[in-house]
Amino acid sequence: MTDATPQDTTTDRMIDAILSHVPFDGWSDTAFREAVKDTGVDETLARGLFPRGARDLARAWHDRGDALMADRLAAEDLSAMRYTERVTHAVRLRIESISDKEALRRAMTQNALPLNAPDGARMLWHTADRIWTALGDTSEDYNWYTKRMTLSGVIGSTLLFWLGDxxxxxxxxxxxxxxxxxxxxxxxxxxxxITSGPLGRVLSAPGSLLNMIRAPRRHDDLPGGRA
Structure with missing residues (x-):
């Protein structure tokens, strides 16, 4: 893990502060303003770092959990595990990195709203991407997308189950x-x-749609990508 920057430190302080208010106020602007007061961070700076307020802090909290999971995976010897076991272990590590069930429940409830659903989907996709990347996925074709799509579904449904467990x-x-x-x-x-059969050979032939699908190459607003 790289050394924390001043922005990282401020982000962590803001996340920790808002988590104490989320059970009462949700991921709301009220909770965001209270976090600003609690940390003493200049409000202009806070708004600059998190233009959408609590929504951006929720995303930062999610990303921090992803980073913690990736760090734990990198520190472990997974060589004795089958590949399926590694994926399962990674998802479990990600869930175990969540210290506040109520904060997650509030976030998932908010993400269920039509306006916020795309943001929630992106966060699940990002987690799936972090897991596959940490496990050394080298997919370059459409499999890059199908792996992340199916794992996103697993993560989302398991989180919902965990909330009531x-x-x-x-x-x-x-x-x-x-x-x-x-x-x-x-x-x-x-x-x-299917892909190894006659239909698959047709669908993946040169010039076909599947043959033209490639993993994204840059880190911007794409759902994951290659360094």
Missing amino acids: ETPGHQATWDFLDRRIADVMQFEKVKGR
Whole structure:
């Protein structure tokens, strides 16, 4: 992990401050203003860093969780795990990085609104991208997108299950996650049979639509990408 910059430090302080207000005020402008007061950060600076206020802080909180998950993965020896187990382990690490269920519940409720749904989808996609990238995914074609699409669905449904799980150690959630990953593996097997068959050869032939799909190459507003 790189050394924290002043902006990173301010962001962390703002995230930690707003989390104490989210259970009462949600990810709202009221909570954002209280976080500004609590940290003593200049409001002009805070608005510059987070133009959408609490919405941008929620995204920063999400990104911090992704970074924590990636750091934990990088520090572990996964060589004894099968690839499926590595993906499952990564999703579990990401969920375990969430220290505040109520903050997540408020964020997911807000993301369910039509206006915010695209932002919520981007955050799930970004998490899936961080996981595949951390695990060394080298996909360059349409598989780059299908892997992230299916894993985004797994992460989203598992988070919803986890929010209502009161079993010891959240064991029901991890059992649910195992079943969802198994479903994804079945999908991959079916996809593999199709793409290796006559139809797949036609769809991926030179000049075909699938053949022209490539993973994004730059880091901007695209859903993930290559360095």
